[in-house]
Amino acid sequence: MAGVPAFAAVRPPGHHATADEAMGFCLLNNVVIAARAALDEFGLARVLIVDWDVHHGNGTQDLVEREPRIRYVSLHQWPLYPGTGRADERGVGNVFNVPRSPGLPRATYVADLDHAVARATDGWIPELILISAGFDAMAGDPLAGFTLEPEDYALWLRSWRGLGAPIASVLEGGYVPARIRLAAAAHLAALL
Numbered sequence: 001m002a003g004v005p006a007f008a009a010v011r012p013p014g015h016h017a018t019a020d021e022a023m024g025f026c027l028l029n030n031v032v033i034a035a036r037a038a039l040d041e042f043g044l045a046r047v048l049i050v051d052w053d054v055h056h057g058n059g060t061q062d063l064v065e066r067e068p069r070i071r072y073v074s075l076h077q078w079p080l081y082p083g084t085g086r087a088d089e090r091g092v093g094n095v096f097n098v099p100r101s102p103g104l105p106r107a108t109y110v111a112d113l114d115h116a117v118a119r120a121t122d123g124w125i126p127e128l129i130l131i132s133a134g135f136d137a138m139a140g141d142p143l144a145g146f147t148l149e150p151e152d153y154a155l156w157l158r159s160w161r162g163l164g165a166p167i168a169s170v171l172e173g174g175y176v177p178a179r180i181r182l183a184a185a186a187h188l189a190a191l192l
Contacts, residue, residue, distance in 0.1 A: 005191045006168040007133070009184070013172040015057030015132045016082060024055065024082060030170045031130045032063045035070050038128050045069060048126035048165070050117060051076070052156070053134020053172040054144040056085030056097070060132065065091030071120045075113040075137070077102050077144050096120045102145025109137070110152050114159055126165045134172030135183040143175055150182040154190035167191060 014031065016024030035047040049064065051057040051074040061084065064070040071094045076085050078099030085097045096116045100109060133153070137146035160167065169191065174180040 003166040005166065007184075007188055007191060008168070008170045010171055013053075013134070014170065015051055015053060015060045015134070015172050016055070017059040018062045023059070025173075026059060029059050029063055031132050032060055034130055034168065034170070035064070035128075039069055044127040046071070046124060046126045046128075048073070048117070048120060048129045048163075049132065050074075050113070050129065050156075050160070051132035051134070051172070052113060052137060052153070053132055054137040054141065054146050055081055055134070055173060056099070057132055057172075058082045058084040061085070061089065061091070061095055061097075065089075065095050068092055068094055070094060071124065071126070072096065073113070073116045073120050074098065075100065075109060075116065077137075077146055080144060100146075103147065106139070106147045106149060106152055109146060109148055110155055113156060117160060121163060126163060129160060129163065129165045129167045131167065131169035132172045133169040133184075133187060135174035135180045136172075138174075138176070138179050138183055140179060141175055143173075150179075150186035153183055154186040157187065157190035
């Protein structure tokens with residue numbers, strides 16, 4: 001836990017996987033495994049998970065919603081698979097869901113997720129930020145209808161670096177390889 005930014009370009013993705021079920025292309029919940037290791041093996045007290053994949057991370061929420069040392073923020077399209085992630089799903093006060101309609105101006109999505117992260121960290125400063133970095137919320141992705149562009153991911157990272165916690169991200173969804181490449185490059189440039 002040296003505080004060095006990290007990006008794990010892994011496959012398969014993980015945020016739909018629960019403790020006892022693989023689903024949505026996901027076998028293991030990579031960010032939750034990392035969060036638990038940070039808490040239980042490295043002795044951290046607070047981990048923030050931010051999920052910007054266009055699909056709600058139902059597995060992540062299921063695995064952390066009763067764990068007050070973890071806060072989970074998810075911006076996702078509603079309605080869309082897996083059909084979870086309503087704003088009133090709050091766990092033990094540690095879940096911050098931001099369900100949004102497709103086709104909104106990208107500035108709306110950027111501001112809404114940034115605001116949710118600000119609410120989640122108000123009076124609760126994370127010692128580690130883990131990002132479920134799904135790039136399927138970009139304009140043109142065939143499975144959804146968000147309008148984000150690669151530079152939006154960089155905007156978020158630059159904002160959250162101000163929290164002072166190390167940031168590590170794990171690749172989740174994205175179904176247009178050329179767009180994933182652009183978003184990942186913008187993401188990495190801001191991460192480093």
